[in-house]
Amino acid sequence: MEKILMFKKENSIKIGGTTPIAPLLLLGALVLLFAIASPAAADPYLGGVPLITANGTYGTVTGDLWFDAYPGFDQAYPDPVHWETTLPCDPDDIVWARLYVDTYIGHMENNYPQNVTTEFNGSGSSYETLGSESMNTEYKFYLAGTGGAGSGPVWITNHSNRVTSDFLIWYDVTDNITSSTVSTNVSVTNLIGEAPFESRVKAIVLVVAYNNQSCNVTHYWVAQGHDTDSYKTDGIFSPYTGGFPHPYKGNTTFNTSVVYTPGEANLTVLPLASFNGNYTFNSDDDQLPWANPGQGEYFQWQSWNVTTNVTSGNDSYMTYDRNATDSGTYSGYFKIPLALLTVEDKSLIYDFSNETLGRAGICMFAYKKEASGLPPSVSNDPDDEFSGTEYDEIKYDDGVFAEHYTDTYEKRAAHRFVFNVSCCNDLSNFDSINVTWNGAGWHDAGGNSNGAYLYIWNGTGYEELDNCDGDGNENYLTGGITNNLGNYIINNNVTVLAEQKTEDDDYHSHIATDYVKLWLKKV
Structure with a gap:
């Protein structure tokens, strides 16, 4: 007798069991997602790609979410920038891994073409080329001069974009890692393989979610974007926008309501800026404390224990803003591509x-x-x-x-x-x-x-x-x-x-x- 499922499927709710998130969204859907991003969702002058977990990932592991980074700001021509790191886990326990590369273009608007080649050694023995991405475009602010409209973020591929003077690229490398020691080479040339106008690498970041069969379950979120903030619009009077201020404060939401019994929670931001920004977490007013990390000239990271900020049954949100006066003291520009959140579930789930x-x-x-x-x-x-x-x-x-x-x-x-x-x-x-x-x-x-x-x-x-x-x-x-x-x-x-x-x-x-x-x- 043939087995046939003889019932009508009713509307169902997700009450457990995380369905794995694909390393990349369907290409067309992803491009469309960013193409329709409203200017109101980013800095109203410069533009930007807001941080959202749909661009990154969300999941659960019995281990943790880990990252390591090369902080830059070295030339990647004629010799590539080389970076090596050691994972905290066995390669077989990796659930999700993504490599980020950010190179400096040399100008916020001008077109200084770059070809960025990324080689990755996840086996401990040989390199493979993840990609060779070519950027050959200028950047137009959302509001130019006295209000002319620009295009803002430029999508080079479904896994790379330009926002002002940065070329951000990422690759999913979950299946490329078979060794606990991995290394990366990044080369930057012009489009004919010669010296580019700029070849400096601001950052290389590897983010890994892994299991280790400990007696806890950790929910993790990777909020990804390429968002930026500028003194040019935050002032009370701004000649760049015809005198009308356009202050901007970015935000991202984490669906922490899925955690049954929230335990230890940790938040990490990884900005591409010479000076750190201001952040709040589940509060509109209480700024998270920090000392300017300064790991690189234009890249840094900062972490906080936010356990007391996460409450059962509620989602969480983070705001981010440049740390500056109206005249641009401290950080005139601020940019952030990544925010990471982990929350331990104190319930034991099987x-x-x-x-x-x-x-x-x-x-x-x-x-x-x-x-x-x-x-x-x-x-x-x-x-x-x-x-x-x-x-x-x-x-x-x-x-x-x-x-x-x-x-x-x-x-x-x-x-x-x-x-x-x-x-x-x-x-x-x-x-x-x-x-x-x-x-x-x-x-x-x-x-x-x-x-x-x-x-x-x-x-x-x-x-x-x-x-x-x-x-x-x-x-x-x-x-x-x-x-x-x-x-x-x-x-x-x-x-x-x-x-x-x-x-x-x-x-x-x-x-x-x-x-x-x-x-x-x-x-």
Whole structure:
């Protein structure tokens, strides 16, 4: 009998399991995204690409988000600028990695053509050319002279742009890294391979998100743009704009509301400026303190612990602005391409993806097909383990289902899940065990024979957490345990069962799982 998913997919909400973000958006969509950016969203005189995580990435890891940088300002002709760094992780644990290169053009508006070639050695033995990007364009401010309109940011490719005097390029290198020591060579020439007007490299930055199977889950955000701010518009009276001031303060939002129980949080900014800017985080007035870092002539970074600024259930935002007087004292110009945020989730979250605690088939298991009784009287029924393909089907809440049906009389279709929660060695730190299952249970007889039940094993038998009795469509079944948590953790394992309601009576019983998650919430 062919297995067919016999239910209508309802509107669903994402309640766990981070779907991996593609290293680059679809090329056309990305170009369009920036092409339609409103001038009001950037410095109203110079223009710029605002910082947003859609340009960078968001995800979860059991490790951390790490970066290292070459701060410049060396010539990349005739010899390339060389930079080497050592990763804090095994290459196999890298989830996301992006390399950024910024070169100086020599003028905010004039066209001084550059060809920037980036070679990357992620294997520890040989270099590969990531790209050779050619910039051959002038830059037009949004407001020129007394108000004439300019184009602002210039997109050279889908992974490089010009904003005023900087040529910013980036490459996704997740799959290029097979060694813990990596190095980069950057060469800058004119378009015929000779000495350019300028060949200085302001910065090379490598950002890496990685797992290390520690007992914590970290949410990370990389907000990427190429935003800038200038004294030319911030003044009370500005001859550059015909006398009308256009003050600008940039901002970016991080969806920290996805963090169940926020723990330690860290914010890092990496500006391309000779003098640092002013920043706030989840506040319109309280400026984050800093001492001018000065790692490079026109590049620097600054980090803060912002744990007390992140609150459960709320998104976060950062503002950034040049640190200057109206006349341009301190920083006349300020530019920022990157802001990084990490927030630890103090809850221990387990699912079958690679972004939470545990690993499918190693310390977390799923078993399939059919079971006796509603619920079974033993904790190891069914006992036929999922295949690798079936594990992939339950990694994310994405509409991809692992489906099975009965072929034994008087049995019911069932999926059993075993989560090793050895990280929670001190149960006094937790106040609940919570389960979410997204799937469907239905019977060929239909009607009242449809439905599924969700159970948790308490050491002597199964307890019901939730059900969708009589409903064969996709449903979210959830439940939690708040008392005597130790009764539900047997040999470091928590066992959960999703079972279809009605036994096989020559009409088959079906179960389908899209996603399942268990998490222990900390006090």
